[in-house]
Amino acid sequence: MSFAANEAEDVRASASSADSGALPAGKAGASFGSAPRIRAILRDFSWAFLGLAAVRIWIQCTIYDRYAFTDAGLTSVVINASRVILTAIVVAVILKCGFPRNARRILSWFSVSAMTLGSVLFLVDAQLHPGTFDALACILAGCGLVWGGGQWMEFYLRLSPDESFFYALVSLALGSLGGMLLGYLPERVGAMVSVVMPTVSFAMLAWSLRLTQGRLESGRLDPAPKDTRYDDEPATTWVRLLLGLAFIEFAMGIARGFPHGSSFELAPVFQTLHQVGVIGISFAGLYIVLVRNRFMRYSTLWRFMLVLVAVGIILLTSLNWYGLSLGSTSIAIVNTVMLSVLWFTCYDIARHASVIPYVFLGVVWSVFLLAREAGRIFVMMVPPHDDFVTFVDVLMILALTMSIAVMFTDRIPVKREMFEGLRFDAGKLVLAFDALPAVSVSDGPQRVDLVQVYGLTKREAEVIDCLMQGKSKAQVGRELFISENTVRGYVKNAYSKMDVHNKEQLREKYYRS
Template sequence: MVILGFGLYRGVNSNVYLSAYAFVKAPFMFVPDLFFNVVVACSIIVCSAVAVTLAWTGRLKANTMPYVLPTALLLAGNLAALLGVILSLPPDLALLVPGLLYGAGSVMLSLFWIEVLSASRPSSIVVQIALGMLLNVVVSSVLSPLPGDVQMRSSCVLLLVSGLCAWFVRRRLRAASCEVETHNERPIAETVSAEPAEALSSKTSLRARWGAYRDAFLELGDSLVAFFVLEAVIGLLNSFMLAGSIDFEGSGAVSAAAIVGAIVVFCFIVFVAHRIPKVSTVSRVVMPVLAAMLVFLPFLSERYNLVFSMLLLGSYYFVALLITYLIAEAAQTRKVSPYVLMGVAMGVARVCLAVALLSGYAAGVAGGGPGDEAEHTMRYLVIIVVVLYALCMALVFFSRDRKRRRAEEASADAPNESAVGTDSVSVPEIDSTLDACCASVAREGGLTEREAEILVYLARGRTKAYIADALFVTENTVRSHVRNIYSKLDVHTRQELLDLLER
């Protein structure tokens, strides 16, 4: 039900956005209409800010994000387009009203589904995202070639099915939450892993909550920066092209091909490679290529523009998929509200997009007219310089972040080198004895289920990279759990941990 509901929602949402409620026959790459996009961006920014504020202050608790209201808003937009209500409005209102409906509805449903995903284990989260996005491709591919009225009718039906899936999933999540509250005295090894997000706000101080969110955003930092940079780059280039009346055949198909390519690569990594790459690594590979291709963009053919646009959009959608997984994983492992993490990510991304759209459009229309070839090329080159600067700054950030983390790993592992040779002596040889010993220490130290699981790997001498691959999480997440384990058990080195397990 999670895969079906999530996939149908994303498919319908993507089709509605790229076609601006079927008013744009061939969407121009990423931006269907400048005014419509600015309205949607502002709506998403406001709704995300409200959701983050309510969740941060504890007024928006776990499993309370509405799904009926946003589904009704999206249905209202589709029905208004189908019945011709939008066409009867003045031109500005004809894009303002559906843009507001789309923005508000998509924010609430996105927060609803990210909470659903975060209720699963990381290995299940990545599979749900991959299969859900495959369904998204199927739905978008089926809807996009249909006539406008058929698109809207089909979208209404699929939204209703997605709403029914959301109702079923919400019931299941609430039942699981009640089960956790009823059995909260059971041993760690027997409890389910989903602790209600509101427990963090009720049992800890504001300072502790701030620390938990700070650590979560630090873990997501380089990934979010890459996402924001790509969002701004896409907004700049597309708005400048629209302002300069630049167009080429196949621009509508570029977006669909980029989405398909990103999802295929994501599924290959998930189901074949069985690991999640770091966004910083992806960005260090892709951004220099994009920067090099940008230099020649004004002078080469439309086919070259197609290749560049496909690579740019494919990189964006691939990073967006990784961001979705990382946010759900961080919320699940750190027991923080996914509303805050996803709300901040969506809000800041749309701020970057709105600023880029308006800046690019202003630069595109400033100076000479659209027919002035020299003026147009010079303005294009100015935009390229700005984009290259953004890409270079992102690369500098990733390089500094990588060096800092390597230094931290070296300083953290240095005191433990002497413990490597004693692992075979300290750790019990029988697995059952080791598991029982770790479970006992975990109960006494108040470790969570995930921390207790990692404790067993640490006792066996496994590295952080090995644990990350085994549990299908990032090394940053493992590193954070290890710090929590050391803090709760009042140990500082691997040797002290092994000595504690021997007692």
């Protein structure tokens, strides 16, 4: 029996047991390796797909001081303020002029350069004259990060919900593992690592897009959007989601500088607890959704986050060292996990809306950063007096209560349940495995459908076919009864549509294995 047939048989068994409400015999303790959904994802696995972990390691080293403290104080505020300003500009330009591929490429190169130069300046500043390049480094780092992480959405939108969920959480866990290891090394090592991370992320993204291009051409990959159901969603839905996010982030911004505005130093054991907590939550989410096939409601996930924040705030109000350490750790865990929650939320909405994905991504991240840094600035300005500490306590609890009031419901969104794509559908998984060709050594390269995949005209496809048979432009012209100049025109149009620049690139996109 072939690989595909084996996989399909396993999925049918899972589907049958799911219908009966029990796990398959011998699989009561289902592991990651035995789960059909995980196996389906790992079939096309590449380490390059985990490139978001490099971005997160850079963020930890550059913006949050490897989480040795709750944040880097004013440095974090300035970097995030720069991010919000540039994000607003980029969103405005996208809405007015669109976002063509060339513009995305230019922005990618700018991001890599700005993030790298920012890291270099931080490193030089720390080693030579502290404070000399601090402001410039903050602005460059913040502006570079706007697209440094956002550019990965193009890759994620090529993935199925299961794959996107898997790579988002594994990248988060891998980033935490890297951050935990760097936390035990000298600060200078972390600064040097942050210098190379933007280039590593950029290279991994380029490779990921290239790998998934083959799946796109073969029809095994459906690009977003899948539908536009969110286009009819009432405006109140998005207002409530953004308000709920703003309130919880404002409370967390205050908590990061509680009680007197300065960053709280975390002992190594609490730094480790933070990173291990994130890794544990990431793999718990993967196990619940992709192994046990349980649907995770958006509202349930949000309530879990609110509970962790509430626990953190309660511990902070104890004002003793252990309470402050545990409370700060709880807040740090939520802040880190929130990155993946918001990322997958933006991915889910982008697949079911006609709006340009980067617009919603920019709006969500701007609200996320603005609210949090507003809370951070507020607590910096509060006088270090016990009466004011009580006032800050009340304000954090009030902001958390407002977030609960806005988000504590299963009724939003209205048109489509958030994360619906993660519901287990055994039928679709069986079809996916059944559709896999049996592996055969005799299988050679096959021509892609140039008209369907790249939008070439029939005549352009004929010209490219002749070229790929080794014929010259003059021979192609004689065979098709057209001039050599006309042939050149068809080739130029085809190259543009296929986004290739030479014969080698053309050959790679012309064939599929």
